[in-house]
Amino acid sequence: MVRKMxxxxxxxxxxxxxxxxxxxxxxxxxxxxxxxxxxxxxxxTAPKRMVTSSVKVNGxxxxxxxxxxxxxxxxxxxxxxxxxxxxxxxxxxxxIGDVLYENICGCGSNIVATKHADKI
Amino acid sequence: xxxxxxxIIGGGPAGLAAAKAAYDCGVRDxxxxxxxxxxxxxxxxxxxxxxxxxxxxxxxxxxEYAQRYIDMVLERNIxxxxxxxxxxxxxxxxxTYVNEEDGLQKVQAKAVILSCGCRERPxxxxxxxxxxxxxxYSAGTAQKxxxxxxxxxxxxxxxxxxxxxxxxxxxRMTFEGASVxxxxxxxxYSSGLNRNIVQCLNDFNxxxxxxxxxxxxxxxxxxxxxxxxxxxxxxxxxxxxxxEEIQCDTLLLSVGLLPENELAGYADVNLSPxxxxxVVNDKMMTSVEGIFECGNVLHVHDLVDFVxxxxxxxxxxxxxxxxxxxxxxxxxxxxxxxxxxxxxxxxINKDDDFEPISLKMRVGNVFKNVEVAVMLDxxxxxxxxxxxxxxxxxxxIVLKSDLVQKVKNGANVEVTLIGR
Ligand SMILES: Cc1cc2nc3c(=O)[nH]c(=O)nc-3n(C[C@H](O)[C@H](O)[C@H](O)COP(=O)(O)OP(=O)(O)OC[C@H]3O[C@@H](n4cnc5c(N)ncnc54)[C@H](O)[C@@H]3O)c2cc1C
Ligand code: SF4
Numbered sequence: 343m344v345r346k347m348x349x350x351x352x353x354x355x356x357x358x359x360x361x362x363x364x365x366x367x368x369x370x371x372x373x374x375x376x377x378x379x380x381x382x383x384x385x386x387t388a389p390k391r392m393v394t395s396s397v398k399v400n401g402x403x404x405x406x407x408x409x410x411x412x413x414x415x416x417x418x419x420x421x422x423x424x425x426x427x428x429x430x431x432x433x434x435x436x437x438i439g440d441v442l443y444e445n446i447c448g449c450g451s452n453i454v455a456t457k458h459a460d461k462i
Numbered sequence: 463x464x465x466x467x468x469x470i471i472g473g474g475p476a477g478l479a480a481a482k483a484a485y486d487c488g489v490r491d492x493x494x495x496x497x498x499x500x501x502x503x504x505x506x507x508x509x510x511x512x513x514x515x516x517x518x519x520x521x522x523x524x525x526e527y528a529q530r531y532i533d534m535v536l537e538r539n540i541x542x543x544x545x546x547x548x549x550x551x552x553x554x555x556x557x558t559y560v561n562e563e564d565g566l567q568k569v570q571a572k573a574v575i576l577s578c579g580c581r582e583r584p585x586x587x588x589x590x591x592x593x594x595x596x597x598x599y600s601a602g603t604a605q606k607x608x609x610x611x612x613x614x615x616x617x618x619x620x621x622x623x624x625x626x627x628x629x630x631x632x633x634r635m636t637f638e639g640a641s642v643x644x645x646x647x648x649x650x651y652s653s654g655l656n657r658n659i660v661q662c663l664n665d666f667n668x669x670x671x672x673x674x675x676x677x678x679x680x681x682x683x684x685x686x687x688x689x690x691x692x693x694x695x696x697x698x699x700x701x702x703x704x705x706e707e708i709q710c711d712t713l714l715l716s717v718g719l720l721p722e723n724e725l726a727g728y729a730d731v732n733l734s735p736x737x738x739x740x741v742v743n744d745k746m747m748t749s750v751e752g753i754f755e756c757g758n759v760l761h762v763h764d765l766v767d768f769v770x771x772x773x774x775x776x777x778x779x780x781x782x783x784x785x786x787x788x789x790x791x792x793x794x795x796x797x798x799x800x801x802x803x804x805x806x807x808x809x810i811n812k813d814d815d816f817e818p819i820s821l822k823m824r825v826g827n828v829f830k831n832v833e834v835a836v837m838l839d840x841x842x843x844x845x846x847x848x849x850x851x852x853x854x855x856x857x858x859i860v861l862k863s864d865l866v867q868k869v870k871n872g873a874n875v876e877v878t879l880i881g882r
Contacts, residue, residue: 348656352515353765355656357849391661394510394523395637396609405612408509408525417665424637438529456509457525 347385349378362386390414394456395427397442402434402459409442413451422447434461467784468492469557469571471548471725474503475766476577476757476773478531483777484575485538489784493569494535494542495559501535501542502528503579504602505766507609510630512657516767527766548578551729553750573752573780576726576740577773580719580758582627590622592679597686601627601716605634614638616712620689621645622676624652624659625854626764628716633662635714642666643708646674646691648698651828653718653854655764675700679713686711721759729753736804737761743793743809744819746776751788754780761806761822764856768822775820789813792871801825801879802834803853812871819861823877825851833880834859839873845880
């Protein structure tokens with residue numbers, strides 16, 4: 343079976359054709375770079391997405407500090423991860439790259455800050 | 463009056479990159495004026511990832527990308543003023559700004575870079591009929607409410623317009639527990655990036671209705687209660703028989719961005735009716751000597767990486783202008799024809815440094831299997847083959863030095879589509 347899809351690994355959005363008639367030898371075409379091949383294979387085996395959101399921050403001018411998953415998480419765990427992210431709150435100061443939560447939902451991905459929040 | 467070599471208006475990615483480049487080319491007497499309480503511009507509210515692959519070879523979120531450039535400005539000790547709004551510039555480059563500390567100030571600048579970004583087209587600009595009720599927001603305003611202020615504008619959402627901000631907000635609202643009923647797009651194609659249709663709509667089964675528009679907004683107790691959408695014909699007129707009502711409490715408008723060019727207007731800068739930004743030459747200089755423009759105020763960019771690149775170039779050219787003044791005054795127009803809606807820069811200024819020129823363009827419609835080509839007096843000198851070109855994605859063709867050298871005064875330079 344050949345699946346057509348759009349690579350989302352960069353804004354170019356290449357149109358991929360992923361031949362998964364043999365799941366042990368998945369063939370990807372239409373990709374401009376190697377990331378497209380990895381994306382195509384993941385998409386038919388274990389699709390993953392980056393999750394970005396924000397968490398509450400205490401003791402800063404800002405109300406929220408933005409966060410992301412350090413690695414893409416399985417697509418079917420996105421909402422589980424978001425439920426956990428909603429419970430996180432942190433104290434200022436926060437720096438970009440600070441790990442605010444480890445191994446979210448057992449996905450092996452951490453929640454890291456993507457913005458500075460100074461203490462007031 | 464105070465004087466300053468370079469005044470940069472707007473501390474978003476464009477202003478920051480221009481400042482960094484001007485500094486690296488030797489300018490020291492300079493200042494960035496920013497109206498908000500922080501540097502970084504619109505990127506501060508764009509908390510999703512997708513920035514910087516081109517510039518930093520890694521995928522960053524908006525705030526992370528902004529911080530990289532803020533750090534470059536801080537490392538160089540480039541002065542900036544926050545909460546400072548520029549209210550006027552004139553054609554002699556006198557910049558007037560206000561803030562609490564200095565009150566009203568005038569500065570005579572040798573060069574000015576306009577990098578004030580763009581704003582969203584409001585409801586008034588597109589004329590939707592219906593109740594004047596609460597619950598209608600521009601997508602960018604909703605983005606600020608959710609991502610900066612921590613406030614959810616609604617629970618059941620319809621989005622009009624499938625530009626990137628609308629798509630990104632469809633996912634963001636879904637993440638925060640809202641139900642996004644549909645994204646409605648007037649045109650038969652999206653002006654957003656394909657990847658955003660995949661990861662913001664398809665991933666969450668949010669329907670995208672092409673060739674549809676909102677024809678009515680209904681309200682109850684002062685709040686949106688539903689919207690009526692209908693298909694449009696090929697002249698973009700709604701076909702009322704196809705009308706359907708969607709229950710919702712919120713309508714987000716993502717119907718395009720408009721460059722903020724009031725200031726340019728005060729200085730008598732020539733504006734392009736197509737881009738809404740200034741007409742510039744390959745040095746990013748506007749029709750008024752010493753006034754430069756770059757970033758979203760010049761033309762709307764989909765990728766901030768290209769904003770940074772263009773703005774670094776503007777910063778470098780402003781530095782050269784401060785040091786040496788204007789080069790030659792021979793002007794060769796660059797035209798977009800045959801499906802190419804616009805090209806920036808619109809003018810090549812003939813001089814003898816023959817630096818490569820990056821031509822940025824957008825098409826007016828979706829075309830498949832075409833060659834985007836730069837023609838010099840009818841002869842193809844550079845081109846790029848594309849499986850598909852869409853109005854949503856900017857194309858760039860770089861004219862290398864040897865080609866720039868070929869562009870003689872009086873030449874006819876056109877960018878066209880071959881094979882459409
Ligand atoms: C909502 C949204 C989502 C986006 N998503 C993406 C994405 O996913 N990926 C991507 O690569 N790009 C994205 N972009 C595009 C990218 O963010 C922009 O191209 C980039 O921010 C433009 O930079 P700029 O500096 O020209 O404008 P801005 O970031 O808008 O900065 C302009 C600055 O000028 C200031 N200013 C304006 N007028 C004055 C005045 N009179 N006096 C003083 N200061 C003034 C403003 O306060 C602002 O800080 C998005 C853009 C928007 C609007
Ligand atoms: S294949 Fe490579 S170039 Fe194409 S969209 Fe994917 S990451 Fe981008």
